[in-house]
Amino acid sequence: MASIRWKILLAFFLIVGLSLLLAATTLTGLVSDYLFDQRTRDDSIKTEKLALAAAPLFQSVSSNELNEMLEENAASMDGRLILIDNDGKIQYDTFQNLCGQRIRVDEALRVLAGNDTEAYGIHAPGRAVVEEMSGESGADYVAYSVHEMSGFQGRIGAALFVSRIQGLMDSLNSVRLQLLRIFAIIAVAALIVALFLSRVLTNPITAVSRTMRKMGKGDLSVRVPVRGSGELRELAENYNTMAAQLESLDKTRNQFVSNASHELKTPLATMKIMLESMIYQPDMPADVRADFMKDINHEIDRLTGIVTDLLVLTRMDNREEMKRGTVNMSELTQETVHLLTPAAEQNRQTLTEDIQPNLLLYGDRSKLSQILYNLMDNAIKYTPEDGTIHVSLKQENDCIIWRVKDNGIGIPTNDQEHIFERFYRVDKARGRETGGTGLGLSIVKQMVKMHDGTISVHSEPGKGSEFVVMFPQEGAAS
Ligand SMILES: Nc1ncnc2c1ncn2[C@@H]1O[C@H](COP(=O)(O)OP(=O)(O)O)[C@@H](O)[C@H]1O
Ligand SMILES: [Mg+2]
Structure with a gap:
């Protein structure tokens, strides 16, 4: 049973598994692209607005006003806001602890170098910069959104918005989990279908081979149940036809042998009776004895005739070549x-x-x-x-x-x-x-x-x- 059945199962599993895998990667890819795009756009817009609002205050000396404005925005944007001057020095930080230090965020450095007016990046937890920027240890995913601030004489610095995106990652993971659950259910269902299908396909074959084994042991009366349709039905029907033919051939042969033995026995019995009478009646009249002898001779002729005919028949059964x-x-x-x-x-x-x-x-x-x-x-x-x-x-x-x-x-x-x-x-x-x-x-x-x-x-x-x-x-x- 091992081979065909397991081959069918394996093939089924490979097909279902591969298509599920493909579907899963494409789907999560699509979902994450969509979510990240949205986030990037939102963050960029917010950062740009901030940069616009902060630029005039950044140039003036009223740092209190700017601080207030940053605090407000940081609360409403739910993140950390940092303002950097053209030299890469952090001037304002809503978390306070980085003021006066040099910025080390790549996105900000790129904007300050004048390559771009804005930049965006998503970073996995683990790196020191990320930990530093998110303001806590064991921090999770963060996104940096940077936009230049410009005054009358061009760029005067850059605004950096550090936002935590764990929520985004969480929803992405939950989508992944959901997909995994659905696919697991599909895979189990596919497995059940494959098991059933392989059984349906192989059962008739197993039945035929089981019957063949029985027939091989000498029971010519066994037949395969004819079920279903198509090739497997045909297989069962053809097999049964063959079995019936073998059985009838066997029967005919047995009958032939028993008939032949019977035919040969009768003349032998007759001859034995006549010979015994002659042996036990030594004083039998000569004419009766002669009659007996004639009868015995006649029986021998009959025996010879039967044997000759039998030989002719069996030789033809052997499909002796026709001359x-x-x-x-x-x-x-x-x-x-x-x-x-x-x-x-x-x-x-x-x-x-x-x-x-x-x-x-x-x-x-x-x-x-x-x-x-x-x-x-x-x-x-x-x-x-x-x-x-x-x-x-x-x-x-x-x-x-x-x-x-x-x-x-x-x-x-x-x-x-x-x-x-x-x-x-x-x-x-x-x-x-x-x-x-x-x-x-x-x-x-x-x-x-x-x-x-x-x-x-x-x-x-x-x-x-x-x-x-x-x-x-x-x-x-x-
Ligand atoms: N021409 C015939 N007229 C009447 N009966 C016949 C004739 N030919 C055959 N039969 C019948 O058919 C039987 C089978 O014939 P056959 O096979 O030649 O056997 P057999 O001649 O040895 O008896 C005969 O026993 C006989 O009963
Ligand atoms: Mg005849």
């Missing part, structure tokens, strides 16, 4: 009719033929001849004395067609669909009497299939049967 060639079907039909004429004569049956000359088919000669032989053999076997059997070979619409027709006992409708199954006989007792194995037609069907042909039966009990075999000429030739 293909151009077969003259007209000749082949003629030969087979010849071969079976004595058997028909023995039964005093009339065997007639209607063979279209020079019909060629690309196929396996011995298999084709076995098809016709088996069909004719059945016709002769299942037709009483004095019956007629008719064999025809025709070409119709690119098809070569064999018809084997008799006026024998026929096949009941219910049995017609089964006669091509292995070991199936309509009348078990009668079949054995006539030496049938029940394998003939299944061999025929298999061989017809190997030639891409079809076989069908039309029959009515008491009236007779007709077997029709069709071979596509083009298909088989390719």
Whole structure:
């Protein structure tokens, strides 16, 4: 389970995490830019106003008036106000303690140097200057806003407004915290969705592999639950189809083996009984003994027949290669009719033929001849004395067609669909009497299939049967 599931989770997490990170940095960036811009503008305006108001008083000698004005402004602006002369000496300080000292604030030095008329800077706590300017130890963030003061002869000094901006930083931090909380919630939600999704995606695969494991241990009846839609549903359905096929194959094979064993056991049991009677009755009359011997010989023939048919069938199951060639079907039909004429004569049956000359088919000669032989053999076997059997070979619409027709006992409708199954006989007792194995037609069907042909039966009990075999000429030739 480890791999696909964790890969999905990881991918999900990376995507969500990265986009959250990106969103967070952009958002806080925007917010802080906005807040700082606002503050800078406010402070600059205030400082400029102060500089304008202070300039005339700074030039006159009435320091009391200027002090009063500075105190008032410092209170309303909520910060420290400092006035510096052109030499960088602090003349007025609302905190008093820096009066007469040189200013060390970069922003003020820049304005005094004449580079700018105003300057603004934000400083993190820690540096000595910052501590000194904010007027307390362990001070926090401060902003310096400087504006030049000018008189009639140009610049006469600069006004410095030191404001604490912890409040600003606090609101920025609270925005950050808020964002963090929202993102944490989103991340948890994403995690839950990803867990669920990965489960939904991998569950069907896990189900299939679990089923496969069970099947591998030999239980062919297990199936995967078919759920959902799309590829995973298809996977489950295809797997089930395959499993069903395997199961039915397994069943057929088991049945075949048990049928075959049963078929082989019956003649063996019969022979054993007859042999035992001969052993335990040494004074058995010679003619009875001869009869027994004949019966045993007959059973051996049957056994040989069954084994031969079984071999033919299993060899075809192994998809033994077809020995293909151009077969003259007209000749082949003629030969087979010849071969079976004595058997028909023995039964005093009339065997007639209607063979279209020079019909060629690309196929396996011995298999084709076995098809016709088996069909004719059945016709002769299942037709009483004095019956007629008719064999025809025709070409119709690119098809070569064999018809084997008799006026024998026929096949009941219910049995017609089964006669091509292995070991199936309509009348078990009668079949054995006539030496049938029940394998003939299944061999025929298999061989017809190997030639891409079809076989069908039309029959009515008491009236007779007709077997029709069709071979596509083009298909088989390719
Ligand atoms: N021409 C036919 N007329 C009547 N029944 C037939 C005919 N051909 C086949 N059958 C029936 O189909 C069954 C299966 O035939 P087949 O597979 O050749 O086995 P088998 O001939 O060894 O009995 C036969 O047992 C018989 O009952
Ligand atoms: Mg047969």
